[in-house]
Amino acid sequence: MPEPLPAAPLPGAAELPALHAALDDWFAANARDLPWRAPECTPWGVLVSEVMLQQTPVVRVLPVWEEWLRRWPEPSDLAGEPAGEAVRSWGRLGYPRRALRLHAAAAAIRDGHGGLVPGAYAELLELPGVGSYTAAAVAAFAFGRRETVVDTNIRRVHARLVLGSALPSQALTAAEMRLAASLLPADPGASVRWNASVMELGATVCTARAPKCGQCPVRESCAWLAAGEPAPTYTPKGQAWHGTDRQVRGAVMAVLRLAEDPVAPELFYRAPADLGFEPQGIAIPLAALHRLNAAPEQLERALAGLLGDGLAELHLGGVRLPA
DNA sequence: GAATCGTGGGA
DNA sequence: TTCCCAAGATT
Numbered sequence: 001m002p003e004p005l006p007a008a009p010l011p012g013a014a015e016l017p018a019l020h021a022a023l024d025d026w027f028a029a030n031a032r033d034l035p036w037r038a039p040e041c042t043p044w045g046v047l048v049s050e051v052m053l054q055q056t057p058v059v060r061v062l063p064v065w066e067e068w069l070r071r072w073p074e075p076s077d078l079a080g081e082p083a084g085e086a087v088r089s090w091g092r093l094g095y096p097r098r099a100l101r102l103h104a105a106a107a108a109i110r111d112g113h114g115g116l117v118p119g120a121y122a123e124l125l126e127l128p129g130v131g132s133y134t135a136a137a138v139a140a141f142a143f144g145r146r147e148t149v150v151d152t153n154i155r156r157v158h159a160r161l162v163l164g165s166a167l168p169s170q171a172l173t174a175a176e177m178r179l180a181a182s183l184l185p186a187d188p189g190a191s192v193r194w195n196a197s198v199m200e201l202g203a204t205v206c207t208a209r210a211p212k213c214g215q216c217p218v219r220e221s222c223a224w225l226a227a228g229e230p231a232p233t234y235t236p237k238g239q240a241w242h243g244t245d246r247q248v249r250g251a252v253m254a255v256l257r258l259a260e261d262p263v264a265p266e267l268f269y270r271a272p273a274d275l276g277f278e279p280q281g282i283a284i285p286l287a288a289l290h291r292l293n294a295a296p297e298q299l300e301r302a303l304a305g306l307l308g309d310g311l312a313e314l315h316l317g318g319v320r321l322p323a
Numbered sequence: 324g325a326a327t328c329g330t331g332g333g334a
Numbered sequence: 335t336t337c338c339c340a341a342g343a344t345t
Contacts, residue, residue, distance in 0.1 A: 049341085050341065050342095051341095051342095052341090053340085053341040053342095054340090054341065054342045054343075055339085055340055055341085055342060055343095056340060056341085057339090057340050057341095058340085058341085060340090061341095094340095095342090095343090097343085097344090098342090098343085101343085101344095128343095129342090129343065129344090130343085131342060131343045131344080132342090132343090133341070133342060133343085134341085134342075134343085137341070149341090151341045151342080152339095152340075152341075152342085153340095153341065154341090199341065202341095203340090203341075208338080208339070208340085209338075209339085236338080236339085238336095238337060238338065238339090239338085239339080
């Protein structure tokens with residue numbers, strides 16, 4: 001299939017070194033001091049950070065990551081615990097399936113890789129919860145490999161800087177991957193710094209809303225600024241939340257995370273006050289769940305979904321986190 | 324390709 | 335208050 005030509009000429013071989021140098025200098029002076037970027041951070045620490053950072057802001061990941069690495073310094077440490085411990089210690093990071101998959105990845109690393117996080121993209125990609133972005137990111141940032149790392153930040157920077165668009169396309173395309181590959185420095189060390197600096201630029205300066213173009217080290221090269229900051233050609237559709245099954249799932253998960261013992265499913269369908277619970281412990285998330293006023297069918301779907309995903313399991317008539 | 328999957332903070 | 339969206343993966 002023929003693809004449309006880029007809206008702006010791509011940076012040529014003559015311009016790329018200057019672009020690389022500009023972002024290299026900017027990153028050296030402005031990079032955030034994040035623990036998973038420290039030289040002593042292990043590949044396991046990098047992998048945990050990358051999974052936690054999927055769709056979750058840095059500030060919320062930081063304390064949970066610290067606790068995970070303190071408690072489970074190596075993959076085998078996590079693999080030796082029940083999966084439910086991973087889900088519980090995930091706290092309120094969201095998308096708790098990630099905790100389950102990270103636990104499964106730890107077991108795969110212990111059983112299939114001698115307990116060491118693999119450094120090859122193809123091997124990383126085989127791990128549960130690791131997709132194309134995370135595999136490339138771990139290979140690059142933990143092992144210094146030359147990989148084409150493409151996340152939402154990098155896509156947005158490329159869209160503006162090179163293509164002159166306000167936002168990247170709604171779905172990642174093969175053309176974007178080729179563009180990213182064409183911009184990557186040949187030297188492995190330089191490529192790692194480039195990936196990290198473009199991502200950092202997108203996260204802190206070239207943001208989705210209200211970009212700080214005045215602070216941008218490559219604003220003179222930006223196709224979007226040159227084009228007069230054209231508006232997006234589409235409006236992203238928001239994610240519904242209130243009244244959805246997802247909201248109910250989240251509320252049920254909050255109960256299970258706090259429960260010491262299996263929770264009788266009937267409790268999900270009644271107000272804690274009617275059950276004679278004091279407003280403490282498990283009664284707090286139960287009350288929050290009840291306030292959602294979810295239809296019984298909705299609660300059934302949420303529970304069935306959690307059981308199907310392995311985020312909950314039945315045990316002696318109750319529901320609990322997976323063993 | 325589109326839908327699904329949490330959560331909380333900032334604009 | 336409401337809306338947006340943040341280092342995606344999976345089906």
